[in-house]
Amino acid sequence: MQAQTNHSLGTKLFLLRVLRNPRQLGAVAPSSRQLGALLAKHASFDDDSPIVELGGGSGSLTRSLIKAGIDPARIYVIELDLELANYLKAAMPHVNVIHGDAADLAHILPSHILGKVHRIVSGLPMINIPQTVRQQILESCFQIMAPGGAYLQYTYSPRSSIDANTYKLNKKRLGTVFLNLPPATVWQYTKQSAA
Numbered sequence: 001m002q003a004q005t006n007h008s009l010g011t012k013l014f015l016l017r018v019l020r021n022p023r024q025l026g027a028v029a030p031s032s033r034q035l036g037a038l039l040a041k042h043a044s045f046d047d048d049s050p051i052v053e054l055g056g057g058s059g060s061l062t063r064s065l066i067k068a069g070i071d072p073a074r075i076y077v078i079e080l081d082l083e084l085a086n087y088l089k090a091a092m093p094h095v096n097v098i099h100g101d102a103a104d105l106a107h108i109l110p111s112h113i114l115g116k117v118h119r120i121v122s123g124l125p126m127i128n129i130p131q132t133v134r135q136q137i138l139e140s141c142f143q144i145m146a147p148g149g150a151y152l153q154y155t156y157s158p159r160s161s162i163d164a165n166t167y168k169l170n171k172k173r174l175g176t177v178f179l180n181l182p183p184a185t186v187w188q189y190t191k192q193s194a195a
Contacts, residue, residue: 034179043065051070124153171188
């Protein structure tokens, strides 16, 4: 019952934040369970490597990762909105919630996980983010990632929201979830090997 109450409070808080700043959150509703399940399927790399989630929102994706069997202690959620970050800390005390900027991961994540992150999952509205900030975020992600790591991004556009060629990345479409509001497509990005 408590989990249901926390989830309802999170949804209300999320919707209030959307009304105040729709471009920052980039969504009209929290992510669906189906989207969370698709991301969780591709996010789990091994039994103990950390997973970084960018833009925790109301925690719907975080809950999906946990439901898929990922240990909450492995999950590091980065949330820029202080009110949402505080909600996530209270609602999910076993998850590592960090109030901070995704463009500064090397400075806000614990030093012992730097270089060991194999999966970063992002719900950030990359289409709404200025190109210079988008570049800083992607550079920040690949800076802290383990060799061979992958960045997973979902978008409400059927096309990739990140120009892979510009950032010298390989991209792969992992699937589209029609049971999401609006429908969402998940993309995986990896570093191109040096020629």
